[in-house]
Amino acid sequence: MMGRTRACLRNLVQSLRVGSSSSYKIGGYYASQAASSLQAEYKPLTRSPGEDEYADVDWDNLGFGLMPADYMYTMRSTKDGVFEGGQLSRYGNIDLSPSAGVLNYGQGLYEGTKAYRTEDGRLLLFRPDQNAIRMKMGADRLCMSCPTVEQFVDAVKQIALANKRWTPPPGKGTLYIRPLLMGSGPILGLAPAPEYTFLIYASPVGNYFKEGLKPLNLYVEDEYHRSTCGGAGGVKAITNYAPVLQPMSRAKSRGFSDVLYLDSVNKKNLEEVSSCNIFIVKGNVISTPAAVGTILQGVTRKSILEIASDQGYQVNERTIPVEELVDADEVFCTGTAVTVASVCSITYQGKRIEYKVSDQSVSRELCSTLMGIQTGLIEDKKGWIIEI
Ligand SMILES: *Cc1c(COP(=O)(O)O)cnc(C)c1O
Numbered sequence: 001m002m003g004r005t006r007a008c009l010r011n012l013v014q015s016l017r018v019g020s021s022s023s024y025k026i027g028g029y030y031a032s033q034a035a036s037s038l039q040a041e042y043k044p045l046t047r048s049p050g051e052d053e054y055a056d057v058d059w060d061n062l063g064f065g066l067m068p069a070d071y072m073y074t075m076r077s078t079k080d081g082v083f084e085g086g087q088l089s090r091y092g093n094i095d096l097s098p099s100a101g102v103l104n105y106g107q108g109l110y111e112g113t114k115a116y117r118t119e120d121g122r123l124l125l126f127r128p129d130q131n132a133i134r135m136k137m138g139a140d141r142l143c144m145s146c147p148t149v150e151q152f153v154d155a156v157k158q159i160a161l162a163n164k165r166w167t168p169p170p171g172k173g174t175l176y177i178r179p180l181l182m183g184s185g186p187i188l189g190l191a192p193a194p195e196y197t198f199l200i201y202a203s204p205v206g207n208y209f210k211e212g213l214k215p216l217n218l219y220v221e222d223e224y225h226r227s228t229c230g231g232a233g234g235v236k237a238i239t240n241y242a243p244v245l246q247p248m249s250r251a252k253s254r255g256f257s258d259v260l261y262l263d264s265v266n267k268k269n270l271e272e273v274s275s276c277n278i279f280i281v282k283g284n285v286i287s288t289p290a291a292v293g294t295i296l297q298g299v300t301r302k303s304i305l306e307i308a309s310d311q312g313y314q315v316n317e318r319t320i321p322v323e324e325l326v327d328a329d330e331v332f333c334t335g336t337a338v339t340v341a342s343v344c345s346i347t348y349q350g351k352r353i354e355y356k357v358s359d360q361s362v363s364r365e366l367c368s369t370l371m372g373i374q375t376g377l378i379e380d381k382k383g384w385i386i387e388i
Contacts, residue, residue: 053165054165054169055069055070055165055166055204057166057168057204059168059169059172059173059204060172061206062168062172062173062204062205062206063205063206064205064206064337066203067166067203067204068091068201068202068203069091069163069165069166069175069201069202069203069204070090070091070162070163070165070166071088071089071090071091071159071162071163071202072088072089072090072091072092072159072199072200072201072202073086073087073088073089073155073158073159073198073199073200073201074086074087074089074094074197074198074199075087075147075151075155075197075198075199076184076195076196076197076198077145077195077196077197077198078195079194079195081145081196082145083145083146083147083148083151083196083198086147086151086155086198088158088159088162091201094197094199096184097184097185097186099186099187099188100182100183100184100185100186100187100193101182101183101184101185101186101187101192101193102182102183102184102193102238104187105183105187105190105193106237106238106239107142107143107144107182107183107192107193108142108180108181108182108183108237108238108239109135109138109139109142109144109180109181109182109235109236109237109238110178110179110180110181110236110238111131111134111135111178111179111180111236112131112176112177112178112179112336112337113125113126113127113128113131113156113177113179113299113336114126114174114175114176114177114205114336114374115160115163115167115174115175115177115202115388116167116170116174116175116374116375116376117164117167117168117169117170117174117175118170118375118376119170119376119377122376122387122388123160123161123164123167123387123388124374124375124376124385124386124387124388125156125157125160125385125386125387125388126299126373126374126384126385126386127299127303127384128152128153128156128157128386129149129152129153130299130302131152131156131179131299132147132148132149132152132153133149134235134236134297134299135147135152135179135181135236136149137235138181138232138235138236138237139181141232141234141235141237142232142235142237143192144181144183144192144193144196145196146181146196146198147181147198151198152179152198153386155179155198155200156177156179156200157386157388159177159200159201159202160175160177160202160388161388163175163202166202166203166204167204168204168206170375172206173204173205173206174204174205175202175203175204175205176202176203176204176205176336176337177200177201177202178200178201178202178203179198179199179200180197180198180199180200181196181197181198181199182196182197182199183195183196184196184197205337214341215341215342215343215344215355215357216257216258216333216341216342216343216344217255217256217257217343217344217345217346217347218256218257218258218259218260218273218331218343218345218346218347219251219254219256219258219259219260219346219347220259220260220262220322220325220346220347220348220349221247221251221259221260221261221262222262222267222348222349223247224243224244224246224247224259224261225261225262225263225264225271226240226243226244226261226271226272226274226294227240227261227264227271227294227295228264228294229264229265229293229294230293231293231294233271233293233294233295233296234291234293234294234295234296234297235296236296240296241274241275244259244274244275247259248274256347258273258274258276258333259273259274260272260273260278260346261273261274262322263294264294268321268322268323269289269319269320269321269322270289270320270321270322270324270325271289271294271295272289272295272296273333275335275337276298276300276333276334276335276337276338276341277289277295277296277298277300277301277333277334277335278331278332278333278334278343279301279304279331279332279333279334279363280320280324280325280328280330280331281328281329281330281331281332281362281363282324282327282328282329283329284312284313284314285313285314285315285316286305286308286313286314286315286316286362287315287316287317287318287320288301288305288315288316288317288320289317289318289319289320290317290318290319291317298334298335298336299336300334300335300336300339300340300370301334303370303384304334304340304366304370305317306382307366307369307370308362308366311365311366311369313362322348325346325348325353326353328355329355329356329362330342330343330355330356330361330362330363331343331346331355332362332363332366339367339370339371340363340364340366340367340370341363342355342357342361342363342364343355344357373385
């Protein structure tokens with residue numbers, strides 16, 4: 001696998017030395033005619049991608065905005081659903097048919113994972129196979145062809161290695177890696193697209209806990225729902241996210257950090273936040289809503305359940321009525337972007353419930369263990385870490 005990754009990088013360096021452009025065509029890329037006309041505008045690289053050197057970024061002031069790293073990865077399916085010919089190219093716009101399935105019928109999935117730079121300069125990935133498996137589940141739900149787990153993980157490795165310069169120094173942040181799968185083939189009548197494109201890009205993101213933690217103020221939404229029984233809330237379908245923007249903007253305009261959703265049937269059980277999972281702590285018991293199809297099963301959620309159990313907590317995946325928020329000692333959210341974020345208040349039907357947030361909290365303890373494993377400071381005894 002390592003050999004393959006390096007070989008792909010070598011090919012990339014060669015193709016980039018020939019020429020590339022900021023606009024990138026899916027299909028017919030690297031056409032040799034195009035390369036010569038682009039040569040003038042493209043400055044050849046003087047270093048190889050992945051060479052250990054930092055990009056020109058103010059690492060101390062990283063936010064969460066998009067700062068595209070040099071390279072993206074693209075792989076297309078053949079008509080019979082087999083993915084092949086994946087390659088790295090410079091980050092840039094893609095060429096897409098107006099009748100692509102993703103544009104017309106929302107046939108798309110996304111994933112999110114991170115690369116971590118260790119103190120001694122190694123690059124680590126955290127459970128990317130779990131993202132690959134989740135993408136496969138989503139692809140089945142949306143009738144899409146999907147890369148194999150091995151192809152997915154190999155591509156994530158290539159992206160991390162090629163964009164190593166964009167991976168922040170340890171303690172300053174991480175390289176956020178965003179895989180996408182979309183119906184890129186043209187279709188008019190409602191049906192699965194005839195062709196699929198797997199694409200990955202990356203962006204350095206700041207460390208959430210840079211200046212101490214910023215606890216969240218959540219708003220419990222009882223009008224809108226994120227997910228419904230039998231819907232696609234349990235997979236990372238891109239169509240799950242535009243509908244949360246309205247309640248989210250409304251909550252943000254009222255000073256809240258994000259929205260906590262309830263189930264759409266009883267309108268009384270906790271589900272999750274717009275893009276992260278929720279946990280409540282009461283004594284020695286840590287609970288999170290059971291993943292019954294309406295909740296996205298986060299890799300962070302799964303890992304925290306395991307870490308908490310190892311540390312002697314009783315962990316539960318169950319139905320959690322909203323009333324339980326009143327008695328909880330602590331509430332926290334989990335996700336790749338936030339890692340583990342403490343919640344300091346939750347507002348439900350005009351009542352605000354407040355939680356003590358301290359450095360000794362259960363969520364801080366779980367977070368430091370998880371981050372310790374992710375950044376290589378704590379030995380990984382679970383086979384979660386892939387070193388590139
Ligand atoms: C991605 C996501 C999460 C968190 O999943 P991780 O794998 O932990 O990043 C939780 N909820 C929703 C709705 C999500 O989209």
